Amino acid sequence: MKKLLALFLIPAMVLVGCSNDEVTPSAPPVVEAPKTAAEQLTSADWETKKVSESIVWKYKHFKELFSSNxxxxxxxxxxxxxxxxxxxxxxxxxxxxxxxxxxxxxxTVAINGSFFDTSKGGSTVFFKKDGEIINTTRSGFTPYRENAGFAIGTDGSISVVKKPAAGWSSLTEAHTLLASGPLLVLDDKTVKQEQQVFNTNRHPRTAVGITADNHLIAVVVDGRFTEAHGMTTEELATVMHALGCVEAMNLDGGGSSTAWIRNRGVVNYPCDNKKFDHGGERGVATAIAFVQK
Incomplete structure (x- = not known):
């Protein structure tokens, strides 16, 4: 009897062993690599509104861009x-x-311009308008903060240019030119930033850049709030390049950073009133305005 029982058990054990061998182990979970800042910017679901035939307004609040709000x-x-x-x-x-x-x-829309005398007003950097030099850069002004220029050519073309060795006055082809800085993007590459606190601390920032298909990208980054931490100039350069700019420059920032749209008013969150609202606009010396005819 025992021998007969063994004969029945052996095939059953073989079948169980075969069944276990055929079980496919579950695949490990796929862990996606965190997106880079550039990937976050390009894939973001921006709030988008058409302002005019040639102007689009976009806004986005990020909770983890550069590990910050x-x-x-x-x-x-x-x-x-x-x-x-x-x-x-x-x-x-x-x-x-x-x-x-x-x-x-x-x-139709406008952003703040470049640096100014906070006591008396008026520009502290090189500014030429319609061929006339309004003022030159003030003596002792930090060089890396005026190494870029927003230029309007005699033909009306817009560009961001690097300061030439011969100085701003040598750029005779620029009918209007407003100096600022630092330069952020040049020849489709981000520019290495000097390790100075103006650059490395996070602040509200304003920047302009030009894309390969001749769009101007104006960016205003809010800062000095829990809701908005601001950016370093290196982070700002990353943003401008990710948005398609082949050349870009920093403008005046801090409490000056302002984006304005006709019939809507100030649309960013200027920090001069220390409230995260649209009421903290500061007086400046220059602005860059776009008029849709």
Whole structure:
């Protein structure tokens, strides 16, 4: 009897062993690599509104961009539109808000311009308008903060240029030129930033850049809030390059950083009133305004 029982058990054990051998082990879970900052920017679901035929307004709040909270406003402006004009309204002394400067030239959208005297007003960097030099860079001004220029050629073309060795006055082909800096992107490559606190600390920032297909990308980054930490200039350069700019420059930032749209007002969150709202606009010396005819 025992022998007969063994004869029945042996095949059953063989079958169990075969069944176990045929079980496919479960695959390990796929862990996706975290997105780079550039990938986050290009894949983001931006809030997008068309302002005019050639101007698009975008906004996005990021919770983990550069491991921080970031509030970014973009104005995407198609410079191929013959009906678009670019102005640089300014004051020689005292202050003017970006919104006021924009309204004075009938602008559709505008951003703040370059550095100014916070006591007396007026530009502290090289500024030429319509062929006339309004002022030169103040003596002792930090060189890397005026090594780039927003230039309007005699033919109306817009570009971001690097400061030539011979100085800004040597750029005779620029009919209008507003110096600022640092330079962020040149020849489709991000520019290495000097390790100075102006660059390495996070602040509200304003920047402009030009894409290969001749769009101007104006970016305003909010900062000095829990909701918006601001950026270093290296981070800002990464943003501008990710948005397609082949050349880009930093403008005045901090409490000056402002994006304005006609019939909407200030659309970013300026920090001059220390509130995360649209009411903290600061008086400046220059603005860059875009007029849709």
């Amino acid at each position: 970031q509030s970014i406003t973009i104005l995407d402006i198609d410079l191929n539109d013959a009906g678009l004009e670019v102005e640089v309204p300014h004051v020689l002394s005292g202050f003017i808000k970006t919104s006021e400067a924009a309204a004075s030239v009938g602008a």
